[in-house]
Amino acid sequence: MSGSTNAFEMAQAQFDKVADQLELSQEIRDFLRYPAREYHFRIPVRMDDGKIRVFQAYRVQHNDARGPNKGGLRFAANETADTVRALAMWMTWKCAVADIPLGGGKGGVVVDPSTLSVGEKERLVRGFVRIMWKNIGPRQDVPAPDVGTTPQMMGWMMDEYSTLVGSYTPGTITGKPLGGGGSEGRTEATGFGVIFTVREAMKHLGIDPTTTSAAIQGFGNVAQYAAIGFRQFLGGKVVCVSCWDRGDKKAYTFSKEEGVDPMFLMSITDQYGTINKVKAKEAGYIIEDGDSWISKDVDVLIPAALEGQITADSVKKISKKVKIVAEAANGPTTPEADAVLEQNGVFVIPDFLCNAGGVTVSYFEGVQNDQNFYWGRDEVFERLNHKMTDAFKSVLDMSLSKKVCMRDAAYMVSIDKVVKAMRLRGWIS
Numbered sequence: 372m373s374g375s376t377n378a379f380e381m382a383q384a385q386f387d388k389v390a391d392q393l394e395l396s397q398e399i400r401d402f403l404r405y406p407a408r409e410y411h412f413r414i415p416v417r418m419d420d421g422k423i424r425v426f427q428a429y430r431v432q433h434n435d436a437r438g439p440n441k442g443g444l445r446f447a448a449n450e451t452a453d454t455v456r457a458l459a460m461w462m463t464w465k466c467a468v469a470d471i472p473l474g475g476g477k478g479g480v481v482v483d484p485s486t487l488s489v490g491e492k493e494r495l496v497r498g499f500v501r502i503m504w505k506n507i508g509p510r511q512d513v514p515a516p517d518v519g520t521t522p523q524m525m526g527w528m529m530d531e532y533s534t535l536v537g538s539y540t541p542g543t544i545t546g547k548p549l550g551g552g553g554s555e556g557r558t559e560a561t562g563f564g565v566i567f568t569v570r571e572a573m574k575h576l577g578i579d580p581t582t583t584s585a586a587i588q589g590f591g592n593v594a595q596y597a598a599i600g601f602r603q604f605l606g607g608k609v610v611c612v613s614c615w616d617r618g619d620k621k622a623y624t625f626s627k628e629e630g631v632d633p634m635f636l637m638s639i640t641d642q643y644g645t646i647n648k649v650k651a652k653e654a655g656y657i658i659e660d661g662d663s664w665i666s667k668d669v670d671v672l673i674p675a676a677l678e679g680q681i682t683a684d685s686v687k688k689i690s691k692k693v694k695i696v697a698e699a700a701n702g703p704t705t706p707e708a709d710a711v712l713e714q715n716g717v718f719v720i721p722d723f724l725c726n727a728g729g730v731t732v733s734y735f736e737g738v739q740n741d742q743n744f745y746w747g748r749d750e751v752f753e754r755l756n757h758k759m760t761d762a763f764k765s766v767l768d769m770s771l772s773k774k775v776c777m778r779d780a781a782y783m784v785s786i787d788k789v790v791k792a793m794r795l796r797g798w799i800s
């Protein structure tokens with residue numbers, strides 16, 4: 372198995388492991404190990420100083436057998452074609468495991484969004500749509516926000532698309548702002564969905580959630596609502612969160628023995644998920660090295676920042692007390708570290724199950740856009756809770772019946788659905 376932290380190699384290694392167990396034919400493997408289509412393009416943008424800057428961009432469409440491709444658009448300085456490929460592939464599995472009729476896609480632009488003005492961001496995302504509009508749309512490929520992009524940017528993209536096609540088409544992008552075609556509950560959806568799966572895992576393991584503690588890596592959209600949800604829905608304590616400090620160019624962990632206050636921390640966090648160190652210190656937070664979240668003596672670890680964080684090296688730092696790793700981020704665990712966690716009896720809720728809440732509410736948003744009829748907040752959360760609980764149960768049942776870990780079981784559930792759809796469409800024999 373690969374020791375690589377290259378996300379696409381990781382995604383392929385995870386798939387190959389299960390493909391062997393399922394004895395998948397070569398034609399199926401040839402289809403699913405690679406994206407069906409990818410677009411690599413460069414976007415010229417007029418910057419505020421009057422000069423043109425050209426940005427490298429990607430959109431990868433992994434598989435649309437079960438419905439239009441679906442997946443976020445990232446703005447990241449270290450974005451690569453391989454990262455986007457991996458994320459697109461995981462989206463295929465995520466939509467299948469959550470049982471929503473969509474396929475897998477992902478986009479990326481190589482840029483640090485914090486270096487752009489508001490106007491430059493708007494011109495960049497509009498440029499993305501001007502180049503891609505013939506290959507995206509409600510029945511082809513539906514982008515959404517991800518790391519480094521925001522609901523406002525989705526609003527601009529929807530506007531550009533609607534202008535180009537000459538008709539209001541809100542369902543071409545999800546994660547739009549409320550009042551601009553967005554859904555109630557989309558902001559909280561991924562983090563809350565993570566906690567719904569943690570709740571189900573605790574039920575299965577016979578753990579009383581009110582006695583538990585968690586350590587979270589990251590403090591962006593997903594981590595913030597996972598932290599709120601861990602307290603609100605489970606009655607547990609979050610002992611630390613962490614973030615990347617853009618000024619110092621290093622990560623820090625912020626902890627409090629009695630538990631962090633996510634609402635307070637959100638009030639001192641900027642739009643990129645960087646917590647203000649001075650204000651946190653004044654409020655009594657202990658500020659440690661960015662890696663220290665992983666060695667905390669807690670029941671649950673929630674990596675909610677980036678891919679490739681729990682590696683063959685860092686897995687050794689995980690406390691014996693940890694019973695659950697809830698993969699809120701995409702691809703946080705390398706295959707090597709995964710094997711160690713399995714050996715140590717840690718219950719891993721795999722990424723594309725654990726963080727499927729975001730795409731689930733994105734799907735709800737598309738449904739509401741199609742109907743031009745919008746649901747209330749309670750209805751969104753109730754439906755989300757159902758979907759996440761059902762998805763968790765289908766994976767747990769597979770894991771128990773096939774005696775495989777949750778990740779392999781999630782792949783089995785997803786691959787089965789995607790292969791069935793490909794066969795029904797006549798793509799494979």
Ligand code: NAD
Pocket residue numbers: 516517518519561588589590591592593594613614615616622623643644645661675676677678699700701726727729730
């Ligand atoms: P975000 O940009 O809002 O937040 C990322 C956070 O991670 C920030 O707080 C940043 O400071 C922190 N971070 C970055 N590098 C770090 C490091 N080395 N150590 C500690 N913290 C670090 O992103 P997000 O939307 O919260 O996404 C987080 C993860 O969840 C990503 O893997 C993303 O693909 C995945 N995800 C997001 C959604 C969604 O709806 N937003 C859905 C599914 C999966």
